Amino acid sequence: MNRVGIVGIGNMGGAIAHGLINNKEEIIVSDGSAEKLSEYKSFSNVQIAKDNIDLVEKSKIIILAVKPNLYKTVIDEIKNEFSEDKILISIAPGFTIEKLENLLPNRKIAMIMPNTPALVYESMSAICPNTLLTEGEIEEVKKIFNLIGKVAILEEEYFPAFSGTCGCLPAYVYMFIEAAADGAVLNGMKRFDAYEFIAQSVLGSAKMVLETKKHPGELKDMVTSPGGTTIEGLKVLEEKGFRGSIIDAINATVEKSKNM
Ligand SMILES: NC(=O)C1=CN([C@@H]2O[C@H](COP(=O)(O)OP(=O)(O)OC[C@H]3O[C@@H](n4cnc5c(N)ncnc54)[C@H](OP(=O)(O)O)[C@@H]3O)[C@@H](O)[C@H]2O)C=CC1
Numbered sequence: 365m366n367r368v369g370i371v372g373i374g375n376m377g378g379a380i381a382h383g384l385i386n387n388k389e390e391i392i393v394s395d396g397s398a399e400k401l402s403e404y405k406s407f408s409n410v411q412i413a414k415d416n417i418d419l420v421e422k423s424k425i426i427i428l429a430v431k432p433n434l435y436k437t438v439i440d441e442i443k444n445e446f447s448e449d450k451i452l453i454s455i456a457p458g459f460t461i462e463k464l465e466n467l468l469p470n471r472k473i474a475m476i477m478p479n480t481p482a483l484v485y486e487s488m489s490a491i492c493p494n495t496l497l498t499e500g501e502i503e504e505v506k507k508i509f510n511l512i513g514k515v516a517i518l519e520e521e522y523f524p525a526f527s528g529t530c531g532c533l534p535a536y537v538y539m540f541i542e543a544a545a546d547g548a549v550l551n552g553m554k555r556f557d558a559y560e561f562i563a564q565s566v567l568g569s570a571k572m573v574l575e576t577k578k579h580p581g582e583l584k585d586m587v588t589s590p591g592g593t594t595i596e597g598l599k600v601l602e603e604k605g606f607r608g609s610i611i612d613a614i615n616a617t618v619e620k621s622k623n624m
């Protein structure tokens with residue numbers, strides 16, 4: 365039996381799959397698209413399931429990585445095969461433990477919100493198990509998601525805020541990198557140089573927050589020389605509502621995930 369089965373190998377399921385494959389985890393995958401599945405044939409530690417039922421039969425932990433609008437259909441399809449020892453992992457925003465338990469009663473379920481940097485083992489995932497998982501099983505799930513990055517156990521009430529920040533955040537960061545590169549291109553820099561230079565600067569800035577534990581405002585002040593160049597840019601960002609835009613964007617995603 366495979367430890368992990370992934371239903372749907374699109375953007376998120378595919379990122380988790382590749383993260384696990386490169387960590388030598390034995391996995392089984394299913395997907396609606398034969399073309400996508402064929403990309404996994406060359407990996408010796410990946411089994412291609414005949415269908416979702418076959419996948420559930422052959423795995424212990426099943427990650428449901430289809431779009432939220434397909435959750436009910438797929439859970440209905442697999443529920444008869446879903447024995448008491450298996451664990452369903454939901455990664456869709458808006459699917460509370462209560463909603464999932466109504467779809468799959470008396471079964472082990474964990475809500476997890478990962479993000480696509482799983483592909484490079486830098487995901488940030490939150491885990492909220494239902495009451496049927498044992499401590500050992502929670503540890504097992506944690507270990508799997510640790511293979512693709514960092515993991516936090518989080519109470520369910522914080523999931524909308526986590527999903528709105530960590531689940532969606534990579535998109536905002538990519539938009540920031542793209543816009544910053546446009547600024548560099550406007551000033552004559554080659555676009556692909558700009559992506560590399562800016563991405564490394566974003567990576568280094570994030571590492572500073574994680575490793576120095578300094579307040580982000582203090583780190584910002586360390587960059588901002590009196591009468592220098594940075595303060596000119598910060599003034600423009602404040603005038604254009606940079607902070608407010610970010611806060612409103614996060615709030616919009618949180619509201620959406622509460623109402624899905
Ligand atoms: N993308 C992200 O950054 C994040 C996504 N999530 C969650 O992950 C889930 C998947 O999102 P995402 O990866 O972006 O979506 P994608 O559309 O990229 O991936 C979904 C995959 O599921 C396949 N699929 C569709 N129907 C079935 C089925 N019945 N059985 C098996 N596979 C099927 C799709 O195939 P086909 O395309 O052929 O239909 C597709 O490959 C969502 O619930 C989303 O909310 C969570 C965190 C971050």
Ligand SMILES: O=C(O)[C@@H]1CCC=N1
Pocket residue numbers: 457527531532
């Ligand atoms: O856009 C979405 O709904 C998914 C969930 C979090 C990130 N992507």
